[in-house]
Amino acid sequence: MVLTRRTWVVTWLGLCGMAGACSSSATQQNANAAPPSAAPATPGVATGASGSAATISAGARATVGVAGSGAAVAVAAGSPAAPSAGAPAAVRGDLPCNVAQFLDQHCVSCHGMKPRLGAPVSLVNAGSFKAMGMSGVPLTQVVPMRLKSTERPMPPAMLLTAAEIAPIVQWSEAGALPDPNGCAVHDPSAASAPSAAGTSAVGASAGAPAPTAPAGEGADWTMFGGDLGNTRANLAETKLGVQNVANLKELWTFRGAAVTATPAVAGGVAYLPTWSGKVYALDARTGVQKWMTALPDLIDASPSLSADTVFVADDQGSVHALDRATGKVLWTQLVDKHAEAHLWSSPIYVAESNLVLVGVASGEEAVKPPYTFRGNVVALDAKTGAERWRFYTTAGDATSGPGVGVWATVAVDTKRKLAFVGTGNAYTGPAGPNSDALLALNYETGKLAWSKQFTADDVFSIFGSMGPDFDIGASANVFSEGGVDLVGIGIKSGDYVALERETGKMVWMRHLTPGSVQGGIIASPAYAAGKVFAASNTYPQPASATLFALDATSGNVMWMDKLATGVAYGGVVYANGVVYLGSTSGEIHAYDAASGKRLWMAAAPDSIAGGPSVANGVLYVPWGYMWTLREGGEGAGGLTAYGVP
Numbered sequence: 001m002v003l004t005r006r007t008w009v010v011t012w013l014g015l016c017g018m019a020g021a022c023s024s025s026a027t028q029q030n031a032n033a034a035p036p037s038a039a040p041a042t043p044g045v046a047t048g049a050s051g052s053a054a055t056i057s058a059g060a061r062a063t064v065g066v067a068g069s070g071a072a073v074a075v076a077a078g079s080p081a082a083p084s085a086g087a088p089a090a091v092r093g094d095l096p097c098n099v100a101q102f103l104d105q106h107c108v109s110c111h112g113m114k115p116r117l118g119a120p121v122s123l124v125n126a127g128s129f130k131a132m133g134m135s136g137v138p139l140t141q142v143v144p145m146r147l148k149s150t151e152r153p154m155p156p157a158m159l160l161t162a163a164e165i166a167p168i169v170q171w172s173e174a175g176a177l178p179d180p181n182g183c184a185v186h187d188p189s190a191a192s193a194p195s196a197a198g199t200s201a202v203g204a205s206a207g208a209p210a211p212t213a214p215a216g217e218g219a220d221w222t223m224f225g226g227d228l229g230n231t232r233a234n235l236a237e238t239k240l241g242v243q244n245v246a247n248l249k250e251l252w253t254f255r256g257a258a259v260t261a262t263p264a265v266a267g268g269v270a271y272l273p274t275w276s277g278k279v280y281a282l283d284a285r286t287g288v289q290k291w292m293t294a295l296p297d298l299i300d301a302s303p304s305l306s307a308d309t310v311f312v313a314d315d316q317g318s319v320h321a322l323d324r325a326t327g328k329v330l331w332t333q334l335v336d337k338h339a340e341a342h343l344w345s346s347p348i349y350v351a352e353s354n355l356v357l358v359g360v361a362s363g364e365e366a367v368k369p370p371y372t373f374r375g376n377v378v379a380l381d382a383k384t385g386a387e388r389w390r391f392y393t394t395a396g397d398a399t400s401g402p403g404v405g406v407w408a409t410v411a412v413d414t415k416r417k418l419a420f421v422g423t424g425n426a427y428t429g430p431a432g433p434n435s436d437a438l439l440a441l442n443y444e445t446g447k448l449a450w451s452k453q454f455t456a457d458d459v460f461s462i463f464g465s466m467g468p469d470f471d472i473g474a475s476a477n478v479f480s481e482g483g484v485d486l487v488g489i490g491i492k493s494g495d496y497v498a499l500e501r502e503t504g505k506m507v508w509m510r511h512l513t514p515g516s517v518q519g520g521i522i523a524s525p526a527y528a529a530g531k532v533f534a535a536s537n538t539y540p541q542p543a544s545a546t547l548f549a550l551d552a553t554s555g556n557v558m559w560m561d562k563l564a565t566g567v568a569y570g571g572v573v574y575a576n577g578v579v580y581l582g583s584t585s586g587e588i589h590a591y592d593a594a595s596g597k598r599l600w601m602a603a604a605p606d607s608i609a610g611g612p613s614v615a616n617g618v619l620y621v622p623w624g625y626m627w628t629l630r631e632g633g634e635g636a637g638g639l640t641a642y643g644v645p
Helices: 097-106 126-130 139-148 162-173
Strands: 065-067 249-257 264-266 269-273 278-283 289-294 309-313 318-323 329-334 348-350 355-362 376-381 387-392 411-413 418-422 437-442 448-453 477-481 484-490 495-500 506-511 526-528 531-538 544-551 557-562 573-575 578-582 587-592 598-603 613-615 618-623 636-643
Touching (some): 097 162, 139 162, 249 278, 264 613, 269 636, 318 355, 411 484, 526 573, 573 613
Antiparallel strands (some): 249 636, 264 269, 348 355, 355 376, 418 437, 437 448, 484 495, 531 544, 578 587
16 A cells, blocks of 8 residues: 555664674574564664654754764763763763763674674664664663573673673663763764864764765756656755755745656756646746646656656556657657556656666555556666566466555666666565565666565555555665665665665665554655665654654664654655755755754645755745545645745
8 A cells, every 4th residue: 555655674673792793693684584583683773862763752853973083972962071980081972971881891892883793783872772672672671681691691702790780771771861961982983084173973064075966967856866876866956055045935836736746857947747647847947837738647756857858657557758848749658558557656767778767556456356467667768668678576476466566766776787666565465576675677678686575475455455565665775885885775664774786685774663554664765975864654643754864874863853743755855965855744844964953944835745856046845645546636736946035
């Protein structure tokens, strides 16, 4: 079951030894293991003053700091605090100083900000202890249990006395409450470069290399994810940023039907597909209509631009190519004849191969059986619309049941000629190996390079089996960190996972919020400046969204902010040091990407379920949304442009 973009992954959170070498049994990372019990572990969550990721209040945020070599990890910025007797000098943190001293001596060598030697979690601040263990037990209970264990002790190489472990055991069992005047652990493995003062905050600009725009790309936004890697980041944007985003004002508003697309903006024109089936070309400065083309049916997906063509996909399973200058239909290709076929996936133009790539899903899971749809990915010739290849995600037979739709938009690695895309659940059993999976396809041949399934046997339909519905619909992000080429994916279980692009081997996993049929990560995350920015929903009790900034190397939470109202279905966007996120409550938010400070907020005319885009100093916010699995009408919507006067 799906809303605008769908996602999933299952995780467990184990805990291994705290010194020297860590227990290998708790940290195995088998890239081909599908069952939840074999999924890799998740590092601990860092939080703010509340110390709890699950209960952080609206407007609250957590920032984790890291000092340079030999310095300290700090949760709250400030001058050094006087440590307790015998404790090492530390930058002020939120740990009781005797606990910080224990972690320094026995834990940080494995469980630092960037866990090493197989350690699955960070244990660097009070918030770290709020994460869940692999059996669903909070680390506040797991840590004392392992410290006191004689069979599987932590640290694994020694048994500490009751007196030695007493400070951390008592503090942890009492709820690991943060101490605002406490100490922080020393983490020599933290790699942030020191500033002039000797320390720099993770996520801050100090010591971090400034992102640069890819060669040949300007400040336009030409496709769903901004670029082929779906980073959803405009690194060429210089006009609108941290220094002036608080001054944003409405420039113009275009009103029409509902919009769940991310607008494409290039050459002074904004391209806007709508739920009425109409595609508009609007003057990017004024909102004045240049042309309009009416297509046969509703359009959920975002446009993709070549030098002279606009590619769009519709509710009837067709891809259309329109002339950018006039809106004239150049070709139309029906990519799937199934009556319930639907293209939520945005077409992506790959210039080097003259291809348009699109995934095919359906609304069949919302009707009564029998089910016959088979999800697939299709490559079309960009000039003619002719089919080049097709990859089916399921055989649709006794070995692999129907369904397994492709809701997401592909992300592309041109170096390896790979297209990455997530898949949905099966409608009836058995669920095949490519269900609830991330696929890597050779985009020139359509051959499967590798597949990573995150949960097995996920069978779900409204009138049939009610499995977890933990499928993938948010689009993947292609990025590199620490010399490793990665592909990341957000999932409806509330997890974000980073894998090696070449092999699909899992590198790290981070659990953000509880998953559910309509919860977890549905909005496509963004990547920039060494961080992944992911919004994850808690649904339905109560429905809410939290925006997280994750260290792209380790998955550690750098900061987080819970929205007061609404959930996130549209993609996250980064531009010039600012992160943007819209919600179904109709609010658009802007954050300092380094610190998580909320810099600006405005109310759109209606619910926001499409992703914003930023181009040439202007923020474009689509709005208008209704239930998207079985749309009943076009609804009211439009596009609002914000700029600095």
